[in-house]
Amino acid sequence: MTETAEQNPEPRIRVRGLEKSFDDRKVLRGIDFEAARGTSTVVVGPSGSGKTTVLRSLNALDVPDSGVIGIDDVEVDFAALPAGKAGRREAARLRAQSGMVFQSHNLFPHRTVLENVIEGPVVAQRRPREQAVADAKALLEQVGLGERADTYPFQLSGGQQQRVxxxxxxxxxxxxxxxxxxxSALDPELVGEVLAVIKDLAAAGWTTVIVTHEIRFARQVADQVLFLDDGAIVERGSGDQVLADPREERTRRFLRRILNE
Known part of the structure; x- marks a missing residue:
């Protein structure tokens, strides 16, 4: 069952002082934000601004150098993260709180759509296969692919694969x-079907964080927008405020360039 921000006013996501470098390049510079349950946070900014690193840090795919990330009752202080197995265990606990949808579809080509969807629940979470199959079929209906459960990824369009x-x-x-x-990896005519599914999830009360360059879509779905540049949050606010009437000149220049392309 999804939740709404009104029912649950406490933040679902808490990020404080996130820092990350790759070699000698500083990628994140003190990222701080919160997101309430049932809200959509959209992260925008130029290439190389740190958007994807923020997302991968939330999922502990990239391990920050320092800072704190909390999702509900799971909180990790990366400056104090222990070495070895204990640290990996803490990162795995945080990773288990979120599901990640990547730019590329990353589906198993030798498995059917249904088999792709049940892989995580059955193998990683040890759920009974029968229950996982029933849940997967319901989810495929939700994303408009109920009739494609027994097909293989190569038989689907890029948009359909992303919905899987x-x-x-x-x-x-x-x-x-x-x-x-x-x-980003889809042909232009397939973009709309994927954005429609994400918009439906946001409307249904899922808590989402979305890195996107689709500015018009971002205005429709965002409860808050974070504009990043050079590893820092330059501006934050509602979709209408940041994307339609930004305060910062750097934000205005970015939007002019994106919207004119």
Whole structure:
């Protein structure tokens, strides 16, 4: 069951002082934000600004150098993260709170759509296969692919494959769903079908964090927008405020360039 921000006013996501470097390049510079349950946070900014690193940090795919990330009752202080197995265990606990939808579909080509969706619940979460199959079929109906359960990824369009990727992330029953440029690898005519599914999830009360360059879509779905540049949050606010009437000149220049392309 999804939740709404009104029912649960406490933040679902808490990020404080996130820092990350790759070699000698500083990628994140003190990222701080919160997101309430049942809300959509959209992260925008130029290439190389740190957007994807923020998302991958929330999922502990990239381990920050320092800072704190909390999702509900699971909180990790990365500056104090122990070495070895204990540290990996803490990162895995945080990773288990979210489902990730990547730019590329990353489906198993030798498995059917249904088999792709049940893989995580059955193998990683040890759920009974019968229950996982029933849940997966319901999710495939939700993303408009109920009739394609027994087909293989190569038989699907790029947009359909991405919708399978969304169903696969939801099958893990995450507290947060993370989208990393979910339409960037799609042909333009297929973008709309994927954005429609994400918009439906947001309307249904899923907590989402979305990295996207689709500015018009971001205005429709975002409860808050974070504009990143050079590893820092330059501006934050509602979709209408940041994307239609930004305060910062750097935000205005970015939007002029994106919207004119």
């Amino acid at each position: 990727g969304i169903a696969r992330a939801l099958a893990l029953e995450p507290r947060v769903v993370l989208f990393d440029e979910p339409t």
